[in-house]
Amino acid sequence: FRSGTVLPGQVAGDVVKAYRLSASQQYGGHAAAATLVDRGVAMLALFLIGAIAATPLAEVPTGLRIALWAGCAGLLCGGSLLTLSSVRDRLVALTQSSGSGRIARGLAFLQRLAHALHDALRRPRRIAFAFMLALVYHAICIAIHVLLGHALGLDLGAAVWCLVYASVSVLMLLPISVAGIGLREGGYVGLLALFGVNRETALALSFTFLGYALFGALLGSIAELAATRPRSPG
Secondary structure (H helix, E strand, O other): OOHHHOOEHHHHHHHHHHHHHHOOOOOHHHHHHHHHHHHHHHHHHHHHHHHHHHOOOOOOOHHHHHHHHHHHHHHHHHHHHHOOHHHHHHHHHHOOOOOOOHHHHHHHHHHHHHHHHHHHHOOHHHHHHHHHHHHHHHHHHHHHHHHHHHHOOOOOOHHHHHHHHHHHHHHOOOOOOEOOOOHHHHHHHHHHHOOOOOHHHHHHHHHHHHHHHHHHHHHHHHHHHHHHOOOOOO
């Protein structure tokens, strides 16, 4: 599921992911709920990493600190509300329809989605385990930033790299750029400039990670094609 690499923002990739998952499910709402929870957990980890890293850094603008902590609070509040049966029932009531056609099918899908989200978020152990896995994944990505930064002559410290990685990753969720081109470069240039890194070095780092992303997408595409290739009889 590397489609988010070449689509307008990772959100568009999530839509494709939910669609592909729904093909193997009886009800599409469950696949969409799993995708939303997965994205929400990953975003919460990113916001938390960025917010904690930004706190001791004097170079970070106050507005960015507030935005990162607000993102954490918003995701926690939203997830907590969706665990309440009263909120679920209210969402279901808002999507009730006695008509037919595409609108009715769409509303029925939203009802299934509300139930599936409620059920998924009421499993705290699974959510906590997914959150820990997200932290491990992000830690690996940050370690890659540290190593590549060192190769480019950048010795900025772990907190700076945590902030840069988390902020750029959140920025790339916006569905306004294909493969994150432009957003990624602007994010690296703008954030690293706060710590005295010149534009050329920041762009070199950005293009390196774009290459990693495209290479990973290529490997994922090859694996998927190999898995879906029909086998010859015998």
